[in-house]
Structures are given as structure tokens and as C-alpha cells.
Amino acid sequence: MATTRTALLGSVPTDLLVGGAWRPASGGARFDVQDPATGDVLASCADATPEDGLAALAAAHEAQPAWAATAPRERSDVLRAAFEAVTARTEDLALLMTLEMGKSLEESAGEVAYGAEFLRWFSEEAVRVRGEYGVAPEGTTRVLTMRQPVGPTLMVTPWNFPLAMGTRKIGPAVAAGCTMVLKPAAETPLTMLLLGRILEDAGLPPGVLNVVTTTDAAGVCEPIVRDPRLRKLTFTGSTAVGKVLVAQSAEQLLRVSMELGGNAPFLVLEDADVDDAVDGAMQAKMRNIGEACTSANRFLVHASLAEEFTEKLAARMAALTVGAGTDEGVDVGPLITAEAREGVHALVTDAVERGARVVTGGEVPSGRGHFYPPTVLADVPAGSRCLSEEIFGPVAPVTTVADDDEALARANDTEYGLVAYVYARDEGRVRRVAEGLEFGMVGVNTGIVSNPAAPFGGVKHSGFGREGGAEGIEEYLEVKYVGLAT
The missing domain is CATH 3.40.309.10 (Aldehyde Dehydrogenase; Chain A, domain 2)
Incomplete structure (x- = not known):
């Protein structure tokens, strides 16, 4: 475990995670991440282009069939291993969050505990996805319903909770069998990059989680949202940006969940x-x-x-x-x-x-x-x-x-x-x-x-959809009906 600032920052990947490989941005550009307490530069991260975003989506799309077919217990085990690894690295993750976001070490440690709980909660939900079987009223048909993963998902997370806003989305997606392209905020990308490494080590297959850091959020995300390979969009951030993304999502009729502003x-x-x-x-x-x-x-x-x-x-x-x-x-x-x-x-x-x-x-x-x-x-x-x-x-x-x-x-x-x-x-x-x-x-x-055990979300201009609770995994599942003739 890294115990000093220098050792910790040196252990955090700063390239893009695409298809299981850590690689620089296609244009070679990078951007600095600063400590808001001092203005000092903490690290330099790959600054992805729209082409990099589409490459990440291609990796997620390619990995989707195999990941959807993975046994629920295997997905559960990955999340449980990730929960234990995140918990074991509380000191590192707390220091990293404090450096790039500013909150006190005590509060950052509290976020690590909170964020890790989404991994544990959804590790337990992964093996509880159920369907139904019944007799149609006329008696000649059997009604079978099943829940299947929505598919490749774009996740856009904010800077204020660098770990928990990611685990709150990653947990149910992994549990449901969805692959992901995650774009963290440019102000606080380091925590999510380290989480990507932790999930790799926990056994998450290549291409299931792709992490794309960029200072051009709109330029990178819009082509992904408009691509027919994407099937879901989840965003946490301002209402103004959320409205733009919802409008863009209409072109492909994406499943959308929005956690937006509050008052x-x-x-x-x-x-x-x-x-x-x-x-x-x-x-x-x-x-x-x-x-x-x-x-x-x-x-x-x-x-x-x-x-x-x-x-x-x-x-x-x-x-x-x-x-x-x-x-x-x-x-x-x-x-x-x-x-x-x-x-x-x-x-x-x-x-x-x-x-x-x-x-x-x-x-x-x-x-x-x-x-x-x-x-x-x-x-x-x-x-x-x-x-x-x-x-x-x-x-x-x-x-x-x-x-x-x-x-x-x-x-x-x-x-x-x-x-x-x-x-x-x-x-x-x-x-x-x-x-x-x-x-x-x-x-x-x-x-x-x-x-984590309760549904988080709002109404009116604060968005729609729920994260956490029994409702959280439903955001990543589609219901399929099969009519069986007798």
C-alpha cells in the first residue's frame, strides 16, 4: 500500500483504459490535475479525443455479449472482491480524493466507506435478478418474463464525490451484466482511474469498464450518445447539461437516468x-x-x-x-x-x-x-x-x-x-x-x-431514475416477455 503522497501519485494510472489496455490519447494531449488547496499540479492525464471515446464504446460493445452471458455469481464475486480491495485501500483512496477534490481526510475516508458499500450491495443484488412465470387468463398461454442487461452504458460522473458517484453506477451495471464507458470529471479523474485499476485486479474482464478522461466532455460524449451501439446513458451533474444530454439521447431512444441539481x-x-x-x-x-x-x-x-x-x-x-x-x-x-x-x-x-x-x-x-x-x-x-x-x-x-x-x-x-x-x-x-x-x-x-440500500434520485428538474436500493439495478435491466403456447 502506498503510504506517502509521492508514492501514491506515482501508482495511479493516468492514461485511458480502453479494451483492457492503458494507452495515451490518440492525439497525445494531456491535461493537469491540480490540488485546489494549493494550485499545485498533482498529475497529468490523457486528454481523450472523440475518436478515443468511440474506441472505448467499440470495446464495450465487443465485450457486451460475453459479459451478459457471464454467470451472476461470477459478476457478484468481482464486485465483492472490488469491495474488499477498495476497503483495504481506504487510506490511499482517501488521500487521493483529498488531494484532487479538497475535502478533509476524515470526510474522504467516509466517502470510501460509502462508495465501497455500493459494490457490496450490488454484489448481493447480482444473484437476485428474477423473472416471473404465470398462466394467461384464457389458459392457453404461459407468460414468462425475464430481465436482461440493457447493454453498453455511458456513465458521466461529477467531481464532488470522485469515488462514490462512480461505484453507484458501476455496481449495478456490473451486477446486471452491462459494459461501460465511464467519463469522470476533468477536475478529479485520479480516483476513478485508480478504481479502474482496482476493478481490473478484482477480475473484471477487459472491455467491461472503459475509462476515458478528457477536458472536452461535450465533444467526446456527444458522438457516443448518438452512436447506435450505446443503449443507456447515466449522468450526474448540472440540470443544464443533463437537459442537453437527454435531448441528444432521444435520437437513439436510449434508456436514460439523470441525477441533476437540487435546491x-x-x-x-x-x-x-x-x-x-x-x-x-x-x-x-x-x-x-x-x-x-x-x-x-x-x-x-x-x-x-x-x-x-x-x-x-x-x-x-x-x-x-x-x-x-x-x-x-x-x-x-x-x-x-x-x-x-x-x-x-x-x-x-x-x-x-x-x-x-x-x-x-x-x-x-x-x-x-x-x-x-x-x-x-x-x-x-x-x-x-x-x-x-x-x-x-x-x-x-x-x-x-x-x-x-x-x-x-x-x-x-x-x-x-x-x-x-x-x-x-x-x-x-x-x-x-x-x-x-x-x-x-x-x-x-x-x-x-x-x-446504498435506499433509492437515490429526484423529481422535476432534479432528474429521473434511481441509484441504489433494490431499484438501482432495474435501471440496467430490460424486461423481455416470452409467450409459451401450451
């Missing part, structure tokens, strides 16, 4: 336990430095609790230590890019100009790195951009509501519908509000909803 409301209702709500708010807001689609984006707090909640939340946020994620005791690492930090600060500035009050944070620090302090805004007026746009940073805007009806109406007043959080004690109130929220997921008295 998560965090409701603190009149009977909530404030201390519990603050604990949940810290989880829901500060996981991954706030750079998560599940991050609490706006806090709707009953007027009678707002002052206490805001003061306690601000005290907790102000106590967090900001710094390089590799440093001991750091809670909050840098944002992914300078542009990301500028965008977050612009939302804070807009709210303040409209009348919001900064309780803590709100100032861009000097020096190297893309750091931004944990920030709490009080009395945020309607119309502030931070209430309607995804913040993707450590900023918590607090507004007040008069009752449950107002909280529910304002929570639903968004084009997004990924996740919502509710803090309340009365079971009837919780049920009514949870049922009324127009979101694919609802966390009740908890600030974390993600779980």
Missing part, C-alpha cells in the same frame, strides 16, 4: 428540537464542504425558533477549522476552483445587498487555495439568489415561516425536487409535511439521507 429546503417546524435540528443542519449543510446536490440550500425556520436556531448554527459553523484537507484537525477544505468560490461569494453578496445579515463568515480569505469560510446569513429576503440557485458551498441562508403551510409552500416553490429535510416531533405533522413535499427523498429528523 434542498431544510424545514424546522414549530415543535422541533432546536439542538437536534442544528446537529442535522450541520450534517445536511457541511457534508462535502456544501458541495453536494443533497446539501441543505435554504433553511425555513418557524419564527418562534429562528433566533435560537440561527445563533446556535452560527456558533457551530464559526467553530469549524478551514484549511488544506490533508492537515490534521481541518474540518473545511477548499472549494473545487476559483470560479466556484467566486460564484458562492456572489450569492452571499447578492443576499447582503438585498438586506440579509451576515452572522458569521462571508469574507473571501487571502492567500493560496480556493477557501471560503462557513457562513450563516439571517433575515434573507425573498428574491435573494441563494434561495433559488444551488449554492454548492458552505453558506446557510436562514429565513422564517409562520406555520407548516407556509413552510411547505415555500419548500415546494422551486423547479428542483431532489431532497428535503424536516425537523419536527409530532408524527402526524411529519407525515403530512413529508407527503406534501415535492421531492424524491425526504429526511425526517436526520441530516443525511444517502444510503
